Amino acid sequence: xxxxxxxxxxxxxxxxxxxxxxxxxxxxxxxxxxxxxxxxxxxxxxxxxxxxxxxxxxxxxxxxxxxxxxxxxxxxxxxxxxxxxxxxxxxxxxxxxxxxxxxxxxxxxxxx
Amino acid sequence: xxxxxxxxxxxxxxxxxxxxxxxxxxxxxxxxxxxxxxxxxxxxxxxxxxxxxxxxxxxxxxxxxxxxxxxxxxxxxxxxxxxxxxxxxxxxxxxxxxxxxxxxxxxxxxxxxxx
Numbered sequence: 628x629x630x631x632x633x634x635x636x637x638x639x640x641x642x643x644x645x646x647x648x649x650x651x652x653x654x655x656x657x658x659x660x661x662x663x664x665x666x667x668x669x670x671x672x673x674x675x676x677x678x679x680x681x682x683x684x685x686x687x688x689x690x691x692x693x694x695x696x697x698x699x700x701x702x703x704x705x706x707x708x709x710x711x712x713x714x715x716x717x718x719x720x721x722x723x724x725x726x727x728x729x730x731x732x733x734x735x736x737x738x739x
Numbered sequence: 740x741x742x743x744x745x746x747x748x749x750x751x752x753x754x755x756x757x758x759x760x761x762x763x764x765x766x767x768x769x770x771x772x773x774x775x776x777x778x779x780x781x782x783x784x785x786x787x788x789x790x791x792x793x794x795x796x797x798x799x800x801x802x803x804x805x806x807x808x809x810x811x812x813x814x815x816x817x818x819x820x821x822x823x824x825x826x827x828x829x830x831x832x833x834x835x836x837x838x839x840x841x842x843x844x845x846x847x848x849x850x851x852x853x854x
Contacts, residue, residue: 670743670830670845671782714781718841726772726795727843729781 631715636734639705647700647733649715654695659718662689662700663727664711671714671729674700710737741765743846745831751852752821759817760849764833771814772843773806774830775799782830788814821853 632650639645651660662674675682675689677698682689688701702709714732718725744763752758764771769790774782785804786796790811800806803821808814818825828850832843 668847670832670848671843672845673842676842712781726784726787726797727774727782728784729774731779731781 631717631730633713633715633730633733635731636736638736638738639702639709641707641737641739642704645702645705645709645735645737647702647713647715647735648697649699650697651715651717652696654717655719657719660689660691660695660698661716661718661727662687663714663716663729665714665732666708666711674713676718705735705737707737707739710735743831743833743844745829745846745849747849748847749850749852751854753854754821754823756821757817757819758821758851759815760829760831760851762814762816762831762833762846764813764831765835765844768833768835768844769811770834770836771808772832772834773814773816774832776828776830776848777826785816818851821851823853826851826853 659676659678661676663671664674665671675684675687677689677691690699712732712734714729716727746761772787773785775785776782784797785800786806788808791808803819806816828848830848832845834841834843
């Protein structure tokens, strides 16, 4: 499985945008980019996923570089509730039903 | 609430004892996953089921660990002869029939402490 690299931690101010980077230089053409987050004392929750095009949903946006070697999760207006560990995960298209391989993720703190 | 539920939420046991955890997935989700998470680390995959069939097991799942999903609904994870290194959060997740994206829905976890 291809590897992802994320900063260990980031800080943001409340109501400001947050850009969480992820490097995946060994990504293959069949790998989807998934993001999950884990709030304190909870199980992880799905945030968003994409393949090549940028994606938007109610929680966040995903910007994927043209060469797909990196991506950025964008929270448009951070709230205190967005403080969590964010995981960037690659999943091969033919194994969409299989396991998730988590790295250490980025711990996001949000200041009021 | 129709999310994934896990029982118990917390378990304290003495080394050498057996423990069993239960996971109830979201209704009609045919895939069920078990993960383990230690402090400061991301979750690690243990095993997963499609209906009642156990399709993959991690090398982390030693002989002391066994998981079942007898009727394709709830699942149990048993740890025999617990060791202090088994102390962790055990997470269960479920997902519907395979499709692109295939979001996994996680439960709140069972925190195991082995004394």
